[in-house]
Amino acid sequence: MFDNLSDKLDKAMHVLKGHGQITEVNVAETLKEVRRALLDADVNFKTAKEFTNTVKEKALGQNVLTSLQPGQLMVKLVKDELTKLMGGDTAGIDLSGSPSVILMSGLQGSGKTTFSGKLANYLKTKKTKKPLLVACDVYRPAAINQLHVVGEQIKVEVYSEEGNKNPVQIAQNAIAHAKQNGNNAVIIDTAGRLAIDEAMMTEIADIHKAIQPNETLFVVDAMTGQDAVNTAKTFNERLNFDGVVLTKLDGDTRGGAAISIKSVVNKPIKFIGTGEKMDAIDVFHPARMADRILGMGDVVSLVERAQEQFDEDESRKLQKKIAKNQFGFDDFIKQIQQVKKMGSMKDLVGMIPGAGKALKGVDIDDDAFNGIEAIIHSMTPEERSTPSVINGSRKKRIAKGSGTSVQEVNQLMKQFNQMSKMMKMMQGGGGKKMMQMMNNMR
Template sequence: MAVFSSLAEKLQETFKKLKNKGKLTEADVGEAMREVRVALLEADVSFKVVKEFIGKVKERAVGQEVLESLTPGQQVIKIVHEELTALMGSSQSKIVVSSKPPTVLMLVGLQGAGKTTSGGKLANYLKKQGRQPLLVAGDIYRPAAVKQLQVLGEQLGIPVFSLGTQVSPVEIARQALDHAVARGYDMVIIDTAGRLHINEELMGELKNIKATVKPHEILLVVDAMTGQDAVNVAEAFNHELGIDGVILTKLDGDTRGGAALSVKSVTGRPIKFAGMGEKLDALEPFYPDRMASRILGMGDVLTLIEKAQANFDTQKAKEMEEKLRKAEFTLEDFLDQLQQFKKMGSFQDLLGMIPGMGGNKKLKDLQVDEKEFVRMEAMIQSMTPQERRHPEIINGSRKQRIATGSGTRVQDINKLLKQFLETKKMLKQFGGSAMMKKGKKGKLPFKMPFFN
């Protein structure tokens, strides 16, 4: 399921009608804006935000330069893209790093929003940026919260500062800061307690931590799937505590988009990061312009490229190119490419980043069984090294052994081998550059192995 899929589908359908009209009248624009208004309200975007947004777009869209242009439909879409981008914050908002380390980041939010996991993901992101983060276990009330953070830290190779559950969160934060200074950590991420709802006790404790460690940034963690509730929570936290930015969790599961489209306008505070999955590297900087492009079906090529660069091994890519030139592509290489591709995220989300793909009707109902990846890996891993390098030796008895070892059927082994041979033949035909080129009639020149 793609990000904001239901909203994106409605907006793209509306603008398709505009593009097909050629010349536009003020009435045409008015009708389109009514449809956009309904789509945004159904997406749980704040009524006040929708009203202001439609007003700005309509004012610009009925101008002479639009209605009299050669491509008025495209001009209206351009205006909507610009206004959507402005609505979500115009440009990426980065973490403000202190000139005198350590930079202290304080994570706040209600219980269940995903603060602890987001803390781990944020630390992992900063570590990849060359920073030395320290996680601080400041939630002493929720059962196993400290242990959860310690497990995350162990998985990521990031130190966790803890004084157990008998010391006050304020004292934990104070001592953690001293510890970071002494040990040379340049980023301190404090995980704080949450409650099921906002109350004086929660806010009082958070204000005390803020006064003691004077964080450079207070980041509010909210669940994107709660829509307008997330915006209300953000508004309340900002009023009581003063926040510097928002981390939206579960944005990958948010088909509507109400929180992402409303929070900046309502609170005046930017979305800094978005949680795009359960994996510990599934936290991305939030780019308003890229998100607007995805909503309008324009794709998000820059994020796609960044994902590829982060997950594909450059040296392996060079070795693969050499193998393709010599037609030495094996099932081991096939498995390696599959595993690297998997790291980039869900196939549905990747499709949404390719211009024109997000709104493609033929692809809209496409169901990609991502368990097929797991089955294929199991089948290849159940083969001997010799069988992976020389699949032509895999006879009936070998197929039966591989099927038994991988929990699949002989038919599945036959299907995998057939797909592998087709892929190898295609790569040979395209001289090793097929993955980067398009075939005839705009089709991809290879059959994706995970389609049923």
């Protein structure tokens, strides 16, 4: 995510490294590179120019704090301005009303139907809502079928009317159906076009006027860059939507849409799509995204994802097993499966400060755990619960059954033993000692 932009901003900041103070010359040189990086990322020219002018003004208008080097100060200023540019505060979604009605809009191919499903799943799992998905694309039967498939996948009801070609009527009937059946959130998926046209704008405006939704979200493909920003502007002039959803952000190495859409349209980005799975949806946090763009990671989001996946009761049971030296491969594979639920490996690595830069060029595949899982699944229940029984002949059998080599089985055994020792140490006084050492280093 935003790999190209992150690399170029990192290089731009290097200009100030080694300088004892900020001067007009070295600031101008640094910000010239920052502006070039933003333009290469497909950020709107006016936005990029205003951004660098603001940073320059702030950089030259203050003395460098004694605890900060010029390079560090510039990173802080760029981070603060990036956060402000992308919206500043995190924008919530309006779930008032009974039911809450959310209208989805956007061009065909932007990921609108898939995102409707992701949002329904998010409301169901994170907000304990009972959502209803509504198929209002009366022109493409494939869109209605797709929504039904998505609904089945996440176990959410889908409302559609065969033969009815009036999307306004379908939307109104769906809301009435929701009230009768206890659905407290209604997500209306509307028709998209390959390009903006008058008929499309009139239709979505008519639906909006008839149902008066709590939220109108504009869904746009982040990978289209400035085209995404321009399309959002045209839609907003007609529809006055409440917020933007950026899909396919996991494949966007530039980041132009995410950075400039708020300043151009003056509407917040509310959600981002970060993958194909139904749980690949995140609330957009401008400050956290600025951290990630500047290679600082996003520890808060990483911890939140971990807390969502790791069960407290299971954690307590695991701690007892570690204390009694009973941690086995069954426990290990449970941990792997929980980590996999947290999202794509590349995305998770990007949340760890410095890891993205350290692993630059390394292909982090979501299938990275497949070999490990195959080895563990080739073990007998006794071998998984008591790894110490695994001898040479057993290793040969395990390697053959998993399609791996004895060397790979040995490597996994070694890593497992090292991890077990570390976990045991953290359970004892080692954890406290480590914390004391870290506190003393501050």
